[in-house]
Amino acid sequence: MSAALDAQLQKATNEYRKIETDLANAVEARQRLDIQLTENEQEFKSLTSDNDVYKLIGPVLVKQDQSEAKSNVEKRLEYIRNEISRVEIQLKELNGRQEKKRLQLVHLQGQMESQQPSAGAITA
Template identity: 55%
Template structure:
């Protein structure tokens, strides 16, 4: 490999910094998705808890647009259970995404450190390879 110049290292650092910024943006949006899922899970678990205190003859309504429609309790409970399962699966998927994004971020951070070390060596008078 050819010896790296200061200009080569600066260009490489800019490229890696942009890649790292994209990864950080992706991480931020994934964290926001995870937070929304947590909120939805909490809401649905609260609804499920409220369903547990209903009597068999209590009426349940479902909001469809601006209208409240009567709904069977069993159907409403089933829908909430399905929603909870779906949200829990989405949380698992999001958690694995977060893990993968964090791993990529760490690799880019190490790459930045390597470039910085090469730049320091170059400034101290030695040629380096990137």
């Protein structure tokens, strides 16, 4: 087995592992954003005009105008949706990179196997 091929395989393996880690982190970020989105959407779902809304400022709850609170939550929801879109794009890109790197690894492993002497070969 050539040292150069072995080095290429090791480098490609390390790059693949890095992509896997990045992909796992992106999936985790996407899940966190989904949870935040759900929580924020539920926040005002059952709110009626008779309900009071309070905002936590430091250790104190301060009464807040309901329309202002709804506006703030809508801005937060918009931000979260934009972040979800950004993470979705990142996930697609990482999946593409992972597939390319996987194919490269398969190719390199095939080259290594073709360079190894056959296990069933008879030598005199």
